[in-house]
Amino acid sequence: ERGKQIRAAQQNEAAAKVAFSAMDFRYQEVDGNIECSAQYGKGLDIHQRIEERDRPVELQAKMDVVVFAPSRLKLKVWADGGILTLKNWNNLAELRTISGDISAESFKGSKITSLCQNCSAKFKAIKGSIRAITDGGNLQLQDVEGPDIFLETAGGNISAQNVAGEQLYVTKTGNVVAKFLRGHVGFQTSQGSVDLSDLRGFAS
Secondary structure (H helix, E strand, O other): OOEEEEEEOOOHHHHHHHHHHHEEEEEEEEEEEEEEEEOOOOOOOHHHHHHOOOOOOHHHOOOOOOOOOOOOOEEEEEEEOOOOOEEEEEEOEEEEEOOOEEEEEEEEEEEEEEEOOOOEEEEEEEEEEEEEEEOOOOOOEEEEEEEEEEEEEEEOEEEEEEEEEEEEEEEOOOOOOEEEEEEEEEEEOOOOOOOEEEEEEEOO
16 A cells, blocks of 8 residues: 545535544455455444435545555456546456446456446556456447457447457447457447458458
């Protein structure tokens, strides 16, 4: 951990102190792994928890967590919402979120996995296999090279540029736009269109 900074944006000092006291950030060793978790609600009674839950999303309490760690470690990140960003990682990585977007850049590892219910994901400068699945968001690849590349979205679009490897792109209603692909490329779509240009390899 390289420093820890905490800020609370509230209308007055008293409200800020309440927000600070309800923040709970933990890190501990579990079965040889380092587990970090962040939750909000520590010390709040049931009425305060319900009040927080019923606030508009833009007014609910949020926590931003920045972690610096050796890039050779295996990584798993799970979040309910908010943006997940991964940079300069050199090992297996698994990213999961319910509603926040996912971004990964400068990755050199065996595989990166992205799973989310309603978000978009962007991958740039990746060397390794990719498996990205989302129910409703867009998926984007740029400058990617790996043995196996699989992207699936139910309601979004897929764009891929300068990608090499065994590739499969799956959409339900969204479109696929791809150019400068190398390798064996597969497309599966129920209602969307496929726009492919500058392919070096085989397409099916």
